[in-house]
Amino acid sequence: MRLIHQGLGSIGLGIARLALERGHTVVAACDLDPAKAGQDLGALLGISPLGVEVTTDAAAALQTPADILVHCTGSRLRTVLPQLEAAVEAGLDVASTCEELAYPWHHHPGEARRLDEAARRRGVTVVGLGVNPGFVMDALPIMLTSPCRQVNRVTAERVVDVSTRREALQRKVGVGLTPDAFQAGVREGRLGHVGLAESAAMIAAALGWEVARISEEITPVVGGDVVRGLHQVARAYRIEGGEEPAVVLDLVMAQGAADPHDAVTIHGVPEVHVVIPGGIHGDLATWAIVANALPAIKDAPPGLLPVYRLPLLHLTA
Ligand SMILES: NC(=O)c1ccc[n+]([C@@H]2O[C@H](COP(=O)([O-])OP(=O)(O)OC[C@H]3O[C@@H](n4cnc5c(N)ncnc54)[C@H](OP(=O)(O)O)[C@@H]3O)[C@@H](O)[C@H]2O)c1
Incomplete structure (x- = not known):
């Protein structure tokens, strides 16, 4: 699958590394940190160059033809909502580690409805994933x-x-x-x-x-x-x-x-x-859960989904 990565902190980079090992391709990468901008993603991962230059321009990154946005920028739904909406409008499925996206219907019902409607309209799937929330305690x-x-x-x-x-x-x-x-x-x-x-x-x-x-x-x-x-x-x-x-x-x-x-x-x-x-080690598990969920997200019905609406997630080597 062709992935765009937004947010290249420890979590975003860990998922990118694992996704590459699984045979996925990262076609664009963006992060606001000026220290990362302009670098080849491979350099940030400590591997050979990938030919993907990290940009601070998310809108430009989202124009790259791709299947899924791997989104790892923040924890609060209201902060990341414009980022998620831009990805949905670009026709991308979204796997995000935003904690409040794991189940936003109780605390942020308006935002959840808006994102769900946009995702259905564009025929894409948006899921909040991770270890906690997303696995051990739910x-x-x-x-x-x-x-x-x-x-x-x-x-x-x-x-x-x-x-x-x-x-x-x-x-x-x-x-x-x-x-x-x-x-x-x-x-x-x-x-x-x-x-x-x-x-x-x-x-x-x-x-x-x-x-x-x-x-x-x-x-x-x-x-x-x-x-x-x-x-x-x-x-x-x-x-x-x-x-x-x-x-x-x-x-x-x-x-x-x-x-x-x-x-x-x-x-x-x-x-x-x-x-x-x-x-369960939080960071390592979050990398794996997101990488393991990518095929299921690609096949899932459109809309904003809680993780339990995906088929049983598991490792696929
Ligand atoms: N659900 C779970 O179980 C779980 C597990 C682990 C982590 N998480 C969450 O996942 C998120 C990522 O974790 P992390 O540890 O990697 O965080 P982090 O170290 O703070 O890294 C986030 C990166 O995203 C960049 N960023 C922020 N806003 C951006 C934007 N609009 N576009 C592009 N890049 C942007 C940041 O740049 P600047 O530093 O320049 O702002 C930073 O480099 C956090 O919110 C974390 O709480 C969830």
């Missing part, structure tokens, strides 16, 4: 309900020791801040994991549960006087569900967090409990 729990005749509640837990991860991630979860600075960052929307509430909404939607409200709580994990990371919990309450949340997603991302793991429990008939010791 698609995986949804898939684990498939052997159940009844589900009462879904809980998922993810513990990540961020000292083993990139500095950018450590900054996102507040490492090194004072507790006061952390609280200010949360209030201003600069700190916290984006996408947990979207995962809760996605699970409820897939299970056909009407959601009354989704709450989200972000507290610092403190060691000494300093913030080591965050503890974030999203709870989705069903309209008919009383006081108990139907979905509880519990995320710890902190330096030195004990017992990193992913765990999902489907409270139902039968009960299903899965633990992934060590947890």
Whole structure:
């Protein structure tokens, strides 16, 4: 497949590398960082030249005949919406790692409808993908309900020791801040994991549960006087569900967090409990999920789709 890459940070470059290994072709690449502009994409990837010069001009890149835009520029839907709309208007399918795109119908219904209508009109598919949101705390729990005749509640837990991860991630979860600075960052929307509430909404939607409200709580994990990371919990309450949340997603991302793991429990008939010791590495998994999803996106019906509307994703060598 012919790919255009928009956003060449660690995630965009990792996906490009894997996609090339899978036999796809990158025909254009764009990034706003002036340090990358003008370079051959191969140089940024540490491989032989590919004959693809990185441009800051997204509109020019989108004019290159291609099949899919691999979009890895930002987390907030309202920020990236014009980028996604431009790709759709150019007739491209879109695989994006924008967290809020994973399930925008609950929190951004107007934007979701607009993008869905545009994609249907142009006959292209737009999907938000990644590991979290996109897999461990939503698609995986949804898939684990498939052997159940009844589900009462879904809980998922993810513990990540961020000292083993990139500095950018450590900054996102507040490492090194004072507790006061952390609280200010949360209030201003600069700190916290984006996408947990979207995962809760996605699970409820897939299970056909009407959601009354989704709450989200972000507290610092403190060691000494300093913030080591965050503890974030999203709870989705069903309209008919009383006081108990139907979905509880519990995320710890902190330096030195004990017992990193992913765990999902489907409270139902039968009960299903899965633990992934060590947890799934976020960046590596996101590269693979997007690369593995490309053929499914190409074959998917037009519109804005949540990942669970794609056929079962899997590795295709
Ligand atoms: N769903 C998931 O599980 C998951 C997993 C990992 C990452 N993500 C998300 O995926 C996105 C990419 O991750 P990352 O770690 O690679 O981020 P990053 O290091 O911030 O890289 C993003 C790159 O995109 C560039 N950019 C920003 N706006 C652009 C635009 N309009 N056109 C072209 N390039 C643009 C940035 O340039 P400047 O630096 O000059 O702005 C930067 O080089 C982030 O939003 C991240 O949160 C999601």
